[in-house]
Amino acid sequence: MSVNGSQRVDLEVVANLIPARSRVLDVGSGDGSLLELLQDTKQVDGRGLELSQRGVNECVARGLSVIQGDADKDLEFYPDKGFDFVVLSQTLQATRNPKLVLDELLRIGNRAIVSFPNFGHWRVRLSLFVNGRMPVTKDLPYSWYDTPNIHFCTIRDFVNLCEELGATVEKATALDGNGQKIGLSMPWWFWNFFGQQAVFLLKR
Amino acid sequence: MAAQRTGKTNNEADAPSSPMLRFGPDKPLKLDAGTLLSPFQIAYQTYGTLNDDRSNAILVCHALTGDQHVASTNPVTGKPGWWEVLIGPGRIIDTDRFFVICSNVIGGCLGSTGPASTNPATGKPYGLDLPVITIRDMVRAQKMLIDHFGIGKLFCVLGGSMGGMQVLEWASSYPEQVFAALPIATGARHSSQNIAFHEVGRQAVMADPDWHGGKYFEHGKRPEKGLAVARMAAHITYLSEAALHRKFGRNLQDREALTFGFDADFQIESYLRHQGMTFVDRFDANSYLYMTRSMDYFDLAADHGGRLADAFAGTKTRFCLVSFTSDWLFPTEESRSIVHALNAAGASVSFVEIETDRGHDAFLLDEPELFAAINGFIGSAARARGLSA
Numbered sequence: 001m002s003v004n005g006s007q008r009v010d011l012e013v014v015a016n017l018i019p020a021r022s023r024v025l026d027v028g029s030g031d032g033s034l035l036e037l038l039q040d041t042k043q044v045d046g047r048g049l050e051l052s053q054r055g056v057n058e059c060v061a062r063g064l065s066v067i068q069g070d071a072d073k074d075l076e077f078y079p080d081k082g083f084d085f086v087v088l089s090q091t092l093q094a095t096r097n098p099k100l101v102l103d104e105l106l107r108i109g110n111r112a113i114v115s116f117p118n119f120g121h122w123r124v125r126l127s128l129f130v131n132g133r134m135p136v137t138k139d140l141p142y143s144w145y146d147t148p149n150i151h152f153c154t155i156r157d158f159v160n161l162c163e164e165l166g167a168t169v170e171k172a173t174a175l176d177g178n179g180q181k182i183g184l185s186m187p188w189w190f191w192n193f194f195g196q197q198a199v200f201l202l203k204r
Numbered sequence: 205m206a207a208q209r210t211g212k213t214n215n216e217a218d219a220p221s222s223p224m225l226r227f228g229p230d231k232p233l234k235l236d237a238g239t240l241l242s243p244f245q246i247a248y249q250t251y252g253t254l255n256d257d258r259s260n261a262i263l264v265c266h267a268l269t270g271d272q273h274v275a276s277t278n279p280v281t282g283k284p285g286w287w288e289v290l291i292g293p294g295r296i297i298d299t300d301r302f303f304v305i306c307s308n309v310i311g312g313c314l315g316s317t318g319p320a321s322t323n324p325a326t327g328k329p330y331g332l333d334l335p336v337i338t339i340r341d342m343v344r345a346q347k348m349l350i351d352h353f354g355i356g357k358l359f360c361v362l363g364g365s366m367g368g369m370q371v372l373e374w375a376s377s378y379p380e381q382v383f384a385a386l387p388i389a390t391g392a393r394h395s396s397q398n399i400a401f402h403e404v405g406r407q408a409v410m411a412d413p414d415w416h417g418g419k420y421f422e423h424g425k426r427p428e429k430g431l432a433v434a435r436m437a438a439h440i441t442y443l444s445e446a447a448l449h450r451k452f453g454r455n456l457q458d459r460e461a462l463t464f465g466f467d468a469d470f471q472i473e474s475y476l477r478h479q480g481m482t483f484v485d486r487f488d489a490n491s492y493l494y495m496t497r498s499m500d501y502f503d504l505a506a507d508h509g510g511r512l513a514d515a516f517a518g519t520k521t522r523f524c525l526v527s528f529t530s531d532w533l534f535p536t537e538e539s540r541s542i543v544h545a546l547n548a549a550g551a552s553v554s555f556v557e558i559e560t561d562r563g564h565d566a567f568l569l570d571e572p573e574l575f576a577a578i579n580g581f582i583g584s585a586a587r588a589r590g591l592s593a
Contacts, residue, residue: 063584067555
């Protein structure tokens, strides 16, 4: 379900937010890279939810605890605060109802970690501005008609959604095109312009 | 086996060629029917060696017409064990590493007390005098066998279909005794359609005049025709339309043209007749009634106030469920509802749906993706349990 598999510079950033031996649910666990990283380096009790059956079967064959399921439909079956952290990595923009999904993440986890590609990045803006075409970049390689990414947002959009849902942003990180963190003291507009990806740590 | 085809009880029922454990009057089996079964016996097979801290035991639960001969030659049919593709030295479930136990279920006909066993009160086979056996009764008896081995916690319980029901019952009834559970192609309850097919099978057996109200042994008969029909109908449900078409199509059996009669013109007819005929050689008709009934009665949620998640409340067992895309007897949705319940219970659960056209029977076949899933699950569970490779 994580739909931008090639560029996962956010994984390390996400992993660094999670203390050892936490209970973690990775929504859109893809090929299991994050879960495996967390299990190997943080000894977490990790579970995954993944849309693609092939991804799930590969994860289970590698000994990861993953089930096939849909973030839009299957989060309701998880109990309140069943996990220390619920991670949604590079998947929010592919959900049908991002607001409901985020709401569920905040219900299931004591904390939610959300990473997503920033549609406010200057390259995206430039592409639309100059070419007048939907942007296709290294990070977002799909054409408009075949993209699984149906709900793009910018960093500022996401901050607004968090406010609407009553979520507190405990930590936020923007990554530039090289996966480098952009300075902490920068204002939102700066991140929104230069951040290619964003990682948020949320609590409610 | 031919000598046993008429008249006599199946020798394996009373004196199995596998090891067997007898429980005397001091250790009755409490049945859901409200009575006690005593004395009774459990026939079983084991493979491999139990390690010093008794932490490497795997219990395999067999399906409707399976038996304890999971990884060694079947004494009745002379065929390889029913899950030898999976279990054995160097196999996915490596008997050089694990201690594998498989017992014939109570109500079966290969050495555990069942309707073909001699009733000590009468000296004749139980027949229908045996109380109806439930999945939970089977599991309770297995628990007594496991206790006999001094195994406090099973490393893994696994099985498909009716065996999967036993796995779920184990995990629900004895959560502290099950480290990992692997229910395959199964459900937490038997669906209306499945009960319907079983009823057809039972009616076929009981409609056979040789059934004699279940007392056929006393009449020197066996309801072979009825049981064969039951098996033929059931066998269809184990396959899929696509697989039947792939294997048989509308091909004719050893003939060039239709005969305009009711002989087995088509290959599929011939195949089913063969399945029916070979089945009656190895299975007791009354036992078939009891086995099908046990599945019909299974409803794990109903045993827990209608909420399946409550059957697994607080469980620490690691689960892995497997279903097959073309299985219409236990469709993926059945497994998914168990997964949802386990999620709600906060359990550790993996769930794999495997794409195949081989239907329900796929769990018994050489399915590489099934083996990969089992291998991954068992491997990670073994690491978590501290079992050396």
